[in-house]
Amino acid sequence: MSRVGSAVLGIALAAAAVGAQHFVLDYNERTTPLTYTGTMGEAVDTGRFSARALSVKAARSVEVPQPGSYRRIEGDPVFILVETSATSAREPMKLTADLLTTDGKVYRKTDKVDITWTLEFKWIQPGWWASGMYVFEVPAEALPGASIVVRLPTASETYVPEAEIDLGLDEASANALVSGAQETYRLGNKS
Structure with missing residues (x-):
């Protein structure tokens, strides 16, 4: 040459x-995660897992099992409980969740309730839908337009998927949810 x-x-x-x-x-x-969106009750398929928000409840306190009885945990002022179910596409995994407001603020799940009593504790298996609660402490004014974001616990991978599910709360329904909060919600066992 x-x-x-x-x-x-x-x-x-x-x-x-x-x-x-x-x-x-x-x-x-x-x-930055790949976000797949959906609405309450709809299964949102991310390719690696599918998630669906089934219901939203409010409670002034929650009870968790302890040997021989239950332990009561007070909310500040209330807990928002999002019943969620999930399944994985190919491999067992664990999932966590955050609550996202319309102004972009992210609320992590409360640290007052051990994950043992939430969906985060369960292994999500291929072909089986696992259900449980994610528990948040969120002010009432942050709830209108809020979404739950279900994701893998770590985001160190490239293009990690997440499911962002609109909870279907407008101002009136969010206020009714909080003002009508039940006194105590009993979280189930870990099975």
Whole structure:
């Protein structure tokens, strides 16, 4: 190959390398989840798992089993309980959830209730729908238009899917939910 040909090839390779950098994703782009959306009662399929929000309840306190009785945990002012079910496509997995408001604020599940009593504790298996509650403490004014976001517990993978499910709450129904909160909701056992 002649010097001119080598120089042209070198310039072309350098230009291709610079151009290829444009297509390289940065860390934030690689770890931003792929969001699949749906509404209350609808199964939202993300490819790796499907999730569905079945109901939304409010309670001033929850009770969790303890040997011989139940332990009561008070909400501040109330707990929002989202009954959710999920199944996986190919492999067993665990799922967690956050509550997302219309202004983009994210509420993590409450740390007052151990995950043992929530859907997060259960293994989600292929072909079987597992159901349970996710428990949040959210002010009433944040509930209109809120969604539950069901996702894998870690987001270190590339293109991790999540299911964002609209809870179907407008201002009137959110206020009615909170004002009509039951005194105590008893969470089930871990089976």
